[in-house]
Amino acid sequence: MTGALARLYRLCDEDGGREVACGRGWSLTRAELLQRVEAAAAACAASGIGPQSRVGLTVTDELDNLIASLALLGLGCWHVILASHDTPELRREIATRAELDTVVVGGRDPTTAGLRFVDWQMQPGANTSRLASVEGGTLLRTSGTTGTINLVPLDSADIALQAERHPGYAGSRLFRPASIEHNNSKRHRLYCLAMGGTNVFRPAGPYDLAAFCLEARVSAVDITLMHAADLVAAAGTIGVRTVDFIVSGSEMPYPLRRRFEDNVSRRLHVRYGSTECGTISIADPGEHDEAESVGRPVPGLRLEIVDERGRPLPDGETGHIRLQVPGMTAGYFNDPEQTSRRFRDGWFWPGDMGMLRPDGSLIVKGRADDMMNLNGINIFPIEIESVLERHPAVAAAAAAATKSSVHGDIPVAVVELRAGHTVEVRELMDFARQQLALRAPRRIVIVASLPRNAQGKLLRRAVPELVNNARTGK
Amino acid sequence: MTATELRQVIADALVYASVPLFAGSRAEAEFREGERDLPMAELEIDSLAAMELCIAIELNTDISLTPADVVAMPSLDALVQRLVAAS
DSSP: OHHHHHHHHHHHOOTTTSSSEEEETTEEHHHHHHHHHHHHHHHHHHTOOTTEEEEEOOSSSSSHHHHHHHHHTTTOOOOEOOTTSHHHHHHHHHHTTOOOOOOOOEOOOGGGGGSSEOOSSSTTTTOOOOOSSOOEEEEEEESSSSSSSEEEEHHHHHHHHHTTTTTGGGOOOOOOOOTTTSOOOOOOHOOOOTOOEEEEEEOOOOOOOOHHHHHTOHHHHHEEEHHHHHHHSSSSOOOOOOOOOESSSSOOOOOHHHHHHHOOOOOEEEEEETTTTTEEEEEOOOOOTTOOOOEOOOOOOEEEEEEETTEEEEEEEEOOEEEOTTTTSSOOOOOOOHHHHEEEETTESSEEEEEEETTTTTTEEEEGGGGGGTTTTEEEEHHHHHTTSSSEEEEEEEEEEETTTTEEEEEEEEEOOOOOOOOOHHHHHHHHHHHGGGGGGEEEESSSSOOOOTTBBBBBBGGHHHHHHHHHTO | OOOOHHHHHHHHHHTTTTTTTTTTTTHHHHTTTTTTOOOHHHOOOOHHHHHHHHHHHHHOOOOOOOHHOOOHBHHHHHHHHHHHHHO
């Protein structure tokens, strides 16, 4: 099995002078990057880091973080990022959960008191050598909506296999506004390296995205849904119309896709994937429609829609998504319970509901846990949200269930209005009722902003309380 | 909730459920004002309308009734009184 680092070595052997990473005012070739990786590995090895080590990484500089990650992969050990955007408490929890018994590399942070620190920066004049063929891996922390943390082990070979689903990275100059300390950024930066592309890193301090894309000749920008909404809202974003934008997260509403195509770039891709298995499907330009498809599953990935008992359902029927793909994690770190829930019968169950259309494209309906059952009618939050978001006064909506002993789940919703707009709740209720009939929310509350976590992920579970508070005047 | 507030909740739910003999009628206006009671049998509430009525009551009062409970009430005022007593 070839790891991500071995691939980089091979690419370097083919063309070591090719630019592999750059930012404002600096650029590195493959050969230069690998030299730094080897130097960092030598420094780490000199401090006793080896295949048995489990290392926390607190390096905030993106390039340094990438170098340290590759060095640790090359030393055959496992590492986890203790991100600066997380609270000290969360970093401490991750450090404990990941059993970081050995060393923390780079930076000193009170979270990790008691662990041994290693300054991984290479001293000048030290000897370096090509790194071993047995590569380690990384434990990636997923930010769930349920408040629980999962640590997803991916070894370097898994990462390389996941990278293969991105042949387009080969010639691309990839920019991600989100720091490499984020799990998604880390994976895609490594994919890009393994496929022979160039990673473009953001400049320090505030910068103009469009101007920077031109300056650094960026060909692809990988963003979150929040970034996408910000870009649409920012007036005068021009000059990026020929840049590919890849939006991760399956929940990009169609109206936002349209506005993105009109205001930002026609080259919009919406990607569905998970940390556990990497990219599942991508809707490319020309594949966006009202149904909010996330495109066809990528080649090499086997995806089925099944019922509760795992029996495959015909096209057009909504059920549980399950899949098999090379490069998938074997399970969660030290969590057999969660592992047995998500990895069953040789399949990975991402916990999403969806349907396949006859043309093979996938529509993700939402989290299985979010599905509501109102007297036997299955309702997904996203159906309600996408209808409400079509109302001209509504900027964004979140729907969830209020539990009922009689009806099961009663759908309710909160909406955030567009700046300068007002609307009566009754009008929104009628609007939703006309399009959703029995699936309509039975109460809608207008809120200043939708409940979201620090990563901008919608927190639907906070919706019922917001709705109830509005009634009781809290 | 007062009886007057409960009447609005019930009336809103019946309008929402498009109960033909109620929505937009003079009877609706008079019921809202507390000037008229309406026998359940006359309203011809179907099961879906009964469900909407239960949902509206539950969302507004936290009192859980089944559609059968609602349909078994002799009149809308009787329903109001039951809710007043329970809340």
